[in-house]
Amino acid sequence: MAEITASLVKELREKSGVGMMDCKRALQENNGELDAAMDWLRTKGLAKAAKKADRAAAEGLVAGMVSQDAKSGVVVELNAETDFVSKNATFQEAAREIARVALGVDGDVDAISAAKTAKGETVGDMITNLIATVGENMRLRRSARLSVGQGAVALYLHNKEADDVGKLAVLVALEGAGDQAVLxxxxxxxxxxxxxxxxPPLALTTDELDPALVAKEREIQTLTAMESGKPREIAEKMVEGRIRKWQEEVVLLKQPFVMNPDQTIEQLVAATAKETGQPLAVKGFVRFALGEGVEKKTDDFAAEVAQLSGQS
Known part of the structure; x- marks a missing residue:
């Protein structure tokens, strides 16, 4: 068998755009022959998948699952290029399978991608094969996991496409020894x-707010007050009340409960603790809305025409 050198693997990778391990395997399967290895990758659909990797993937699904004992839960976001793919049963099952795998992985996206599915392939390989099958770029964009020693982790999926998958997922972890069904x-x-x-809440508590975010809001409120004619030192004193009001709007425990606006989330938790006779605390929450923060490519043909007209 021909020696598979690092330079040969690198050359195939640059030619195909496929990952190093797949390139090495292709060369091993084809006795180190570059062209044959490239053909092998194309046959497997891997080269085709790699060519799609630079295309924007901002659609797809968010999947969520909670363990049988309700002590842990996960949410993952699997992106594709078009909303149409989210209605594909194969894509939906892939998102569910990734969530199942993530339940048993204490790690980030890379750790989940390297973990094996029930079929014995890695999550990364499953996604690569799905790209080749469906014909769109896909990526496991992010994941989050919450767990409690005692208590319960709850999941809510909004705009569900099918079981365990939708467009928005929220996990909430409650830590406490009270009746688990109630929690x-x-x-x-x-x-x-x-x-x-x-x-949407930005943090669980006031102390957990991003200091940079608080500083930015403080500066905005200060400048707003100064524009009304107040000196900066007076404006800064006025701002403290506005900052407290803003924090009540963006901190989960301070927000009025949507099902009972006369009660804050903090008061709801306290009432539940009283009902169960045990201390109770919200340990954490996660909110994944599909595609948030992803820049979506749009085709502005009018702008292109105007630009071309200006160049003529």
Whole structure:
């Protein structure tokens, strides 16, 4: 068998755009012959998949699952290029399978991609094969996992396409020794709140707000007050009240509960603790909305025509 050198693997990778391990395998399967290895990759659909990797993938699905004992839960986002793919049963099952795998992985996207599915292939390979089959670029964009020692993790999926998959997923973890059935139901209600409140929460508590975000809001409010004619030192004092009001709007525990606006989430948790007779706390929450933060490519033909006209 011909020696598979690092330079040969690198050359095939540059030619095909496929990952190093797949290139090495292709060369091993074809006795180190570059052209034959390239043909092998094309036969497997891997080269085709790699060519799609630079195309924008901002559609797809968010998948979520909770363990049988409700002590842990995960949400993952699997992206594709078009919304049409999210209705594909094969794509939906892939998203579900990734969530199943993620339940048993204490790690990030890379760790999940390297973990094996029930069929024995890695999640990364499953996605690569799906790209070749469906014909669109795809990627496992992000994942999150919450767990509790005692208590319950609850999941809410909004705009569901099928079981365990939708366009928005929320996980809420409640830590406490109270009746788990009660905690699961309250956790589900809080998750529904996080999904449906007009101002999605940015943090669980005031202390957990990003300092840079607070500083930016403080500066905005200060400049707004100064534009009304107030000196900066007076404006800064006025701002403190506005910052407190803003924090109440963006901190989960301070927000009015959507199902009972006269009660904050913090008060709901306290009432549940009283009902169960055990201390209770929200340990954390995760909110994944499909495609948030991803720049979507749009074709502005009018702008292109105007640009061309200006160049003529």
């Amino acid at each position: 699961k139901e309250v956790g589900r209600k809080i998750a529904l709140h996080v999904a449906g409140t007009p101002t």
